[in-house]
Amino acid sequence: MEKTFLMVKPDGVQRSLIGEIVSRFEKKGFRLAGAKLMAISTELAEQHYGEHKERPFFGELVDFITSGPVFAMVWEGENVIAVARQMMGATNPKDAAAATIRGDFAVTVGKNIIHGSDSLESAEREISLFFKEEELAEYAKSIGEWVY
Numbered sequence: 001m002e003k004t005f006l007m008v009k010p011d012g013v014q015r016s017l018i019g020e021i022v023s024r025f026e027k028k029g030f031r032l033a034g035a036k037l038m039a040i041s042t043e044l045a046e047q048h049y050g051e052h053k054e055r056p057f058f059g060e061l062v063d064f065i066t067s068g069p070v071f072a073m074v075w076e077g078e079n080v081i082a083v084a085r086q087m088m089g090a091t092n093p094k095d096a097a098a099a100t101i102r103g104d105f106a107v108t109v110g111k112n113i114i115h116g117s118d119s120l121e122s123a124e125r126e127i128s129l130f131f132k133e134e135e136l137a138e139y140a141k142s143i144g145e146w147v148y
């Protein structure tokens with residue numbers, strides 16, 4: 001089954017949105033495979049956002065993501081990578097539809113509450129950057145048969 005890496009950014013943690021965000025993915029029917037509140041080192045931030053190294057906002061992005069704890073998660077489910085991106089909404093909250101996380105809770109692109117992997121390749125890379133294999137739980141949920 002497909003897995004994705006999702007992370008409540010420091011602004012989402014400060015704004016007490018961890019529970020709200022976890023709840024949305026839980027209610028959707030996805031399965032939580034791992035989660036932790038953690039600080040991101042500058043080195044990890046630079047690796048995670050490596051594709052944006054040449055962008056003018058890279059320094060600001062690294063400073064922001066290391067400015068306070070994040071809530072890192074791995075979620076599993078059918079098409080979870082694409083569906084989680086839909087549930088997050090557009091990168092810039094001004095373009096994010098209502099009823100998406102960014103549409104409902106964020107105003108600016110620099111403080112857009114949540115990160116989510118954008119492809120199978122980045123999901124695999126990001127999960128292994130943030131989680132050891134033993135931190136992920138493999139289990140079946142009894143409601144699974146009512147979702148699939």
Ligand code: IDP
Binds near residue numbers: 090109110111114
């Ligand atoms: P994504 O988070 O929706 O995948 P990306 O294009 O991968 O969007 O950008 C990563 C993050 O960089 C965004 O979530 C946003 O917080 C930040 N970012 C993107 N564009 C800008 C910008 O123009 N100024 C400041 N931050 C930006």
